[in-house]
Amino acid sequence: MDITLATIINGVLMGCVYGLTAMGLTLIFGVMKVINFAHGSFLMAAMFATYYFFRLTGLDPYLGMVVTVPLLFAFGYFIQHFLIRPVFKIERDVREPISVLMLTAGLWIFMDAFALALFGAFYKTIKTSYRGAVYHFGDVTVSVSRFYAFLTTVILTVLLYFFLKKTRIGKAIRATGQDRDAARLMGINIDRIYDVAFGLGIAIVGVAGAVLMPFYYAHPTVGVVFDIRAFIIVVLGGLGSIPGALLGGVIIGVVESVGAQFMTATWTEGIIYAIFIAVLFLRPEGLFGFKAEW
């Protein structure tokens, strides 16, 4: 019984990190109607940034966020500004630009291969004071670093919610997502909103990279694991829905950790794909309502 409870709790914790990655993906999609295929590669970049920040300064990854998150924001901002925007311009009047999907897919492969050449195929981990430490809540044992990751996710989600609801730029971002043309007519600079939204999505990934490093490893292809999960999660939660991404992440995390109790861990991946196909057939708009114009 306790084992099951612990498993579920650990699944929720890990699922939150999946959800965090997926949140960036779904934010970008919600605004630009583009799946950023390179999303996992940005996560990989974030993890390496966290890793090298730690190696250089010895400061905790959570402190390192002060540096890595703005860095990732700038990275995403400029990738969108200089790489994606020109391609977008060509297909301006198309509602869903396929060539942008291709561009990000190219970016994915490029970044992964580049990282492999640059960093080598070694697994890189960092040793924080709390790596391997656990909390005991009654009979339930919870990893400290995963618990921090969970807390960070919750805080970030709340912050993001208020940012999008209350601030001027947040409102502009939502308006652009709802209706590109109407937003432009209201005097919103769509191009800049895209830059900011993409940067923001990547900054969220920057946070994910920082909270992952204390208990995960950095590797040039680490993004693929989270990428595929994030793709499934956003479809599960409904493309473009931020709460959907978080809940989808938790579902995937729980399925994974509970499934691992009954079968080999690799098989649980099979279950995740089965859920994915089932959602595609039965509820393509995602589990949590949100039937948008598309």
Add this chain to the structure above:
Amino acid sequence: MKKETGPGRRLRIEGKTWLIVIVIVTLLALPLFIRSVTFFQFMILILWYAYLTTSWNLVGGFAGVLPLGHAAFAGIGAYTSSVLFIHYGLTPWAGMVVGGLLAAIVGVIIGAPTFKLRGAYFALATIAISEGLRVILENIQKIGGFEINGARGILLPLKGHSPIDFQFLDKRYYYYVILAMLAVIFIITYRIARSKLGYYLTAGGEEKEGAEALGVNVAKCKLIAMAISTFFTAMGGTFYMQLVHYIYPRGILSLDLSFEIAFIAIIGGRGTLIGPIIGAVLLVPAAELTRTYLGGSYEGVHLMLYGAVLMAVMLFRPRGLMEPLEAFYRWGIQKLAPEQSVATDEVK
């Protein structure tokens, strides 16, 4: 294509026919003059990629969607034909058709729910399903009574030189087989591009709502294209298996192969007839050279090259490298025979 009576029109067709004849004769005659095994290994690889990208192009190019998991279908083909061969002694020549049908069914299963939705869903579904299939194959030792050895993969029993079992000792036979396969898929693509289906596909890919308003069942057309594309991709998988005699999930069902197929076609020019072939001719040798000379610690360099070239193409030549090459071809014709090309332009 019908020959028209205008003088310019005839000349242009003759010019093109002439080029095609030269290419075909050269390709057919190569084995008579060249004996090098490495050379044919190289040629087979280029033709194999050209075959896969042309198959991909049917759905990725004409249907205007982005399949990123075609390696899964190559894997289905290779596994099906090999399992049938090992357990029932069924010749891979027949096995590849069975594998193709199976792949077409899987393709339709992915396409059926996703073609009704926006393109992002389809692209995501293809990636997820091909990765899912790889995971499943890696973890299954047996399907029913068939040993597939999980992650270790399967080895094809060697029969020596046995054309009936699709096994040859001389690479030149494989060369002719893949050349013929490429010819078949090329002709099919050519026919489809000029058929009602082809026009429906292009229309549905470019303006889904518009085509639907005119009564085109876009999703159904895309499903047909998907079935044909996956069928032939699976046959390509069987060919690969017969060539290397060994297959394992991470080898053929990799994301890398899926991306290579898609990228080569896109870089060459998706939705065009020879774009994917041009892409393979340009990129596969480049990839092989970097692999040979950089190899080892830089194993991913050719993917870096693909990714970078793809991004450059998307930025500067969104229709692919076909476009500048065609312009170059026109320019060459004009240099060689100025009056004729003027006539061509008039007709055009």
